[in-house]
Amino acid sequence: MNPQRPANTFRTPPQQGPRPKTGNASAQRPASSGRASSAEKSASGKLAKVRRFIRERPLLERVYWTLLKTFLWLFFGSFAYVIALKYVPVWITPLIVTRWVDTFGTDESSHVYKKWRSYDKISKEAALAVVSSEDQNFPTHWGFDFDEIQDAIKENQTRKRPRGASTISQQVAKNVFLWNGRSYIRKGLEVYFTALIELIWGKKRILEVYLNVAETGPMTFGVEAASQRYYGHSAASLSRDEAARIAAVLPNPRLFSIRKPSNYIQRRTRQIARQMRYLGGQKYIRNL
Incomplete structure (x- = not known):
């Protein structure tokens, strides 16, 4: 006699009880949906x-x-x-045009000293020098150094001459795409172009452009032109002290001189060289 087989509970459909009664669907909606729909209708009506x-x-x-x-x-x-x-050399910028126009009607020479050199043909001492003096957080920030901005705001409350907090990325955006001046429109465009070049160019390209378009002396732009004009050799063979002196004049290259450095520029050159050693040398910018 065969024993009775147990019922397969996985295949046997469960006993269904009576279905719960469904009330009015509109009554079950949250009260806020009515207000939301009325707000949407009001907005669409205004738009119409x-x-x-x-x-x-x-x-x-x-x-x-x-x-x-x-x-x-x-x-x-x-x-x-x-x-x-991102791929084409930047031969001309609004700043170059402005400086050239400013020579009209003056005794100043209108010749522009500028020679484009790729990043690989520029001494990494020059790249490290500008990072050390202008923007030490350049390898890690996303175009804006908010800690420096906050520090500058605090210091400028007591300083007679306001201190800027522009990063290398912001300076490139301003020099390549925008005009000189102070206005909310220009600052807003600077933010826009800074975000774009950080997204599209990357750090290495931004630094390459900066080394080629930064004003380094009267009618002189880029470290290659400065190296040939003031040192008599290519930027590929710049020493640490030579690169530090170029970086030292960047805040005001029309006032400070690479060829005839003042006591201030000599002191600032030594400070930048110390910062370059403190950051660890060229390995600090190796992985841009």
Whole structure:
């Protein structure tokens, strides 16, 4: 006699009880949904009124579309320009044009000293020197050094001459894409272009451009032009002291001189050289 087989509980469908009664779906919705829907309707109604207001005025509609198209052209154009300059040497900048125009009607020579050199053909002592003097957190920040900005704000409350806190990335964005001056519009564009070049170019390209476009003397731009003009040799063979002296004049290259350094520039050169050793030498910027 075969024993009775146990029931397969995995295949036997469970006993279904009576289904719970469903009430009114609208009654089960949270009370806030009604307020949210009314707010959405109000917003869409206001937007429809604005559109109708613009359509009823052809001149205003034409101005609106012109401004919108201009904004889109500038936005996508600037994006494409930044991408192009990731691979193409930066031969001209607004600062170079400004300095050249300033020579009109003066005894100052209008000849521009500028020679582009790739990052691999520039002494890494020059790269380390500008990082040590201008932006020691350059390898790690994302375009903005917020700690330096906070320190500068605190110090400027008591200083007669305000201290800046611009990073190398911000200086490149300003020199390559923007004009000189102080305004909220220019500062906002500086933030925009700084974020773009950090995203698209990367650290090595930003530093390469900075070493080629930074003003290093009267009508002199880039460390290659400065090295040949003031030291008589290429930037590829710059020594630590020579690179530190170039970096020392960067805050005001039209006032300070590489060829005839003042006591201040000599002291600042020694300070930068010490900072270069303190950071560990060229290995500090090796992995940009």
